[in-house]
Amino acid sequence: MIAETGLAALWPAAGLALLQFVLMIVALRSGADVRRAMRSIAVVQGVLTLVAFAMLLIVFARSDMSVALVFENSNSAKPFIYKVAGAWGNHEGSMLMWVTILAAAGAFVALLAHRTSERTTVAALGAQAVLALGFYAFLLIASNPFARLWPAPMDGQGLNPLLQDPGLAFHPPTLYLGYVGLSVAFSFAVGALLTGEVDSRLARAMRPWVLGAWVLLTLGITAGSYWAYYELGWGGYWFWDPVENASLMPWLAATALLHSINVLAARGALKAWTMMLAVIAFSMSMVGTFLVRSGILTSVHAFAIDPQRGTFLLALLAIYVGAAFTLFAVRAPGLKEGAPFELVSRESGLVVNNLILSVVLGVVFVGTLYPLFVEAVSGEKLSVGAPYFDAVAGPLALLLAILVGIGPLIAWRRERRPVFKPLAIPALLGVTALAITIILAPGMRILPRLGFTVSAYLAAASFLPLVKRNPLRAPLATWGMVVAHFGIAVALVGMAANAAFSSERLAIAKPGDILTVGPWAVQLADVTPTAGKNWTAIEAELRASRSSGVITLAPESRFYSDPPTETSESAIRTFWNGQLYTVIGKQDVSGAWQLRLWWKPFVTLIWAGGALIAIGGALALLGRLWRLVWRPRREHDWRRERYA
């Protein structure tokens, strides 16, 4: 009954989405005020999808093997939390989660959108309904999550043990929330292009959604990077894998949008460009979902591959993005650009920021899809690897990091003061860092060296917007910007230190052998068998010491029973100045064990920086919401006065 309830909730939800779309067309043609009806429909639609999703969670929690999806992706021996997480650790479940978040976001837009005009709100809600409609069709036609099996099997086929990890419980939902947050920006942009009301009010209505989505994408990417780092046992934090790129591309577009939307909100300028970015940001989310779910590109991330699903997603992508681009092409000439700005101004700075981010986005996009085109043209198979991305995106990222220190110091519209004067101290710090790396590590490669230089400069420069004003009275959004920009410097130090100072040791060892890696002496003390709820393992006991004291690490090589899969559980110990990372591999014929050891100085700063960037975004979001909730009336009155 539970599964049937879930399915029964999806059909009327799809019907309501259709109704919402029809209402939008009627309202835009006749000018009737349908906002109240629209609001109720959007809310009911959101509730229905939440019911459907709750039903899916229940069948997974109860291990109801008569539901095909549970049988294929779960097992009664799995720990409870992974049973529940299994609900979205598969294609159908994740699509239901996507549509649930989409509909819930639509409901929130309906409840909260007081800033945009009635016509634009209705148009945006209609666009959001069309988005949801496609995914309802997808779920109900091509990937029903509630299909039953008869007779019901005794037990399920498990779940990829790599995914049996706390990371799985939060990583996909975080990214999906981010993607769908961008869908709201898309819907607002489409709505505003339909009504022609692209103005600072629209930007202010869109901004919290973009900020929220961007924070979640930042968190999702940071967490995903750490997950790959400790779970895959390869010691790397970013592989430029197509699936990683699929999450990076929407983030890059959202980062650009986040900055350009401020220009629109503050000065009413960059109208067409901001609308384009809003469309592109969500398009990149859809491209990402398509790449991941269609299995069109080879990747270390194995997901269900089904050409029918790929075709369906591609059709949705073509319809939505094609329609939005057509709308843009037709309506863009009608947009009146806002206040003009001079060459040296905050606006120009943000334009440069957008240009660099767009180029990086293009680089990643081309690198990810290039193998596809080469094969289409010449039939040759190839893959674009880290060297290309590092060589092209690395210098651009460093250039952007330099400009990040300057941009926030420039005034809006035009800057008459000398901008570079306050940057003397940060620049001096950067040069000092450069000198230190040249003296202490003359053999360092150029990118890590520049990484240290730029991060030393940026760490200081990021705080300049707070100088010469009372930091406590600075708006929360300014603090958010400072923290996020400082986070870039922190992450950059981690990446540079990891690239320059990591030491790696791959060796065969017998119990009793001592290996050195970086400053550490690591002894393989013992290897013992061990077992968990649904796995057995070989566990090594490693005793590591540097100047004084001994610490023990226990990396495992695990064997999961259902489905039979081997994974390596790395053992990682974090210190203030780095991480000791250990992996145990196979036993060879002579009885010795493969050991992989890394000493990674300051590698944790990469994720600490990512977290700071997300915290900065969250602070800015809080600041914006604070104003929205506490000062809407005052702003409203002010506007009425102004336009009266």
Add this chain to the structure above:
Amino acid sequence: MSRAVRFAPLVFLLAIIAALVWRLATPVDSNVHSTLEGKPLPAFDLPPILPSKPALSSADLATGRPHLVNVFASWCVPCVTEVKVLQALKERGVPIDGIAIRDRAPDLADFLARNGDPYERIGSDSQSRVQISLGSSGVPESFVVDGKGVIRFQQIGPIEASDVPMILSKIEQAR
């Protein structure tokens, strides 16, 4: 904003969609092709493992007629089912030689007695040296080698009954 600029995103999107549609429409060739295909076998001279079987060297494979070289082991489970398919290939006239990986004589004799013996020659590759030089990373794998000792085809994983016509045609092409 000029017309060309306004419509550029749409045109770009259509190009991408076209490429992706093409990609979805053409079946993916998921086989990994060996870079050794078309190249001569690396020179090797393996010792015998069973007294009843002659040993195998690269010279034995350049005798003017195509061979199927099967990389296998008595401890390999998929090889048990594969050897029956090899038997069928042998009955269709395909000469088959074996490279036994990290194997022991009594185990191998037992394996052949139990599952059948399609092999003309078997060389013992006790340290996987020849296997690695052939670019093979596991068992079973098979190579179609033409009469001049040039590798024409590499099969990764077991040859299944459904692969028999394909292998026969590869042997035919190698003549």
